[in-house]
Amino acid sequence: YGKVKGGNRVIEYNNQMSEKYNEILLLESDIRKAFQYNEFTLSYQPKVDVHTNEIVGVEALIRWEHGKKGMIPPSTFIPIAEEIGMIEKIGEWVLREACSQFVKWQSSGLKPVIVAVNVSAVELQQSEFLKRVKKIIKETGMDPNYLEIEITENSIMQNTEECIDRMNQLREMGISLSIDDFGTGYSSMGYLQKFPINYLKIDKSFIKELFSQSGSAEIIKAMIQLGHTFGLKVVAEGVEGEQILSFIQNQDCDYYQGYFYSKPVEPELIKEKLLAYS
Numbered sequence: 001y002g003k004v005k006g007g008n009r010v011i012e013y014n015n016q017m018s019e020k021y022n023e024i025l026l027l028e029s030d031i032r033k034a035f036q037y038n039e040f041t042l043s044y045q046p047k048v049d050v051h052t053n054e055i056v057g058v059e060a061l062i063r064w065e066h067g068k069k070g071m072i073p074p075s076t077f078i079p080i081a082e083e084i085g086m087i088e089k090i091g092e093w094v095l096r097e098a099c100s101q102f103v104k105w106q107s108s109g110l111k112p113v114i115v116a117v118n119v120s121a122v123e124l125q126q127s128e129f130l131k132r133v134k135k136i137i138k139e140t141g142m143d144p145n146y147l148e149i150e151i152t153e154n155s156i157m158q159n160t161e162e163c164i165d166r167m168n169q170l171r172e173m174g175i176s177l178s179i180d181d182f183g184t185g186y187s188s189m190g191y192l193q194k195f196p197i198n199y200l201k202i203d204k205s206f207i208k209e210l211f212s213q214s215g216s217a218e219i220i221k222a223m224i225q226l227g228h229t230f231g232l233k234v235v236a237e238g239v240e241g242e243q244i245l246s247f248i249q250n251q252d253c254d255y256y257q258g259y260f261y262s263k264p265v266e267p268e269l270i271k272e273k274l275l276a277y278s
């Protein structure tokens with residue numbers, strides 16, 4: 001009897017594995033179709049000066065409105081796209097779209113603000129990445145001084161020297177760099193000194209816990225000080241309320257993003273917000 005049970009367990013396990021595999025295969029063809037059917041769009045979330053409340057930049061965030069399944073969040077499909085070798089194509093599309101958007105905003109007379117794009121660890125690890133960025137900047141007429149690239153700590157922990165070299169080249173082109181989700185990765189503080197970065201983005205998990213988790217306030221304070229010690233500007237992500245905003249104001253954090261100011265929105269709405277300053 002026990003053997004039969006054991007046998008079933010093996011079969012179940014295999015079924016689960018093939019289910020997972022089927023799901024990935026399905027998404028692979030769906031991701032390809034998403035390009036055909038123009039199902040990807042970019043939303044933009046303002047990055048705001050903590051002290052003046054002015055918009056200093058916008059972060060491009062990909063959205064996938066799947067024909068049958070509705071909205072699929074990037075946290076679901078980006079890791080799959082990385083696995084199946086589709087992230088390069090997505091990353092290229094995102095960068096081109098964001099740069100074109102900047103140029104359109106510029107030609108309608110808006111005050112220029114920095115446009116930030118998230119780049120996956122997989123992309124940053126590829127030597128063709130730089131060429132791709134250069135090509136897109138040239139094709140779109142983007143001013144690289146208004147382009148920011150967001151990367152996570154973990155994406156630089158492999159082949160670190162090579163990544164630093166690549167990052168330096170991006171900086172030489174005028175592009176600025178951020179460490180995204182700071183505090184959730186595995187890098188040591190020493191690396192902050194080595195990475196040619198401009199901004200630290202404190203992960204929203206710390207911000208969310210500010211008033212509920214003891215020690216969170218101290219961690220946030222320490223991260224802001226750490227960033228400033230290394231000459232970086234510090235961004236708080238996930239600011240949802242006024243109390244949190246006044247806390248980071250008092251801690252002299254530089255910029256923030258979050259639902260309190262605005263959710264990620266379509267480009268037309270960003271244009272309206274930017275018009276207020278132009």
Ligand code: C2E
Nearest residue numbers: 061062074075078094118119120238239240257258259264
């Ligand atoms: P991220 O780069 O750290 O982006 C911030 C995420 O927090 C976004 O989720 C944003 O919608 C959300 N957010 C902003 N303000 C608040 C707030 O006040 N409260 C809460 N609870 N959430 C807030 P989203 O758009 O679902 O993106 C999730 C992650 O997916 C991003 O994290 C980024 O790592 C990745 N991602 C998004 N777009 C792209 C892309 O174009 N390329 C790549 N490689 N990754 C992307």
Ligand code: MG
Nearest residue numbers: 059118150180
């Ligand atoms: Mg980001």
Ligand code: MG
Nearest residue numbers: 180181203237
């Ligand atoms: Mg983040």
Ligand code: MG
Nearest residue numbers: 152180181203
């Ligand atoms: Mg994130």
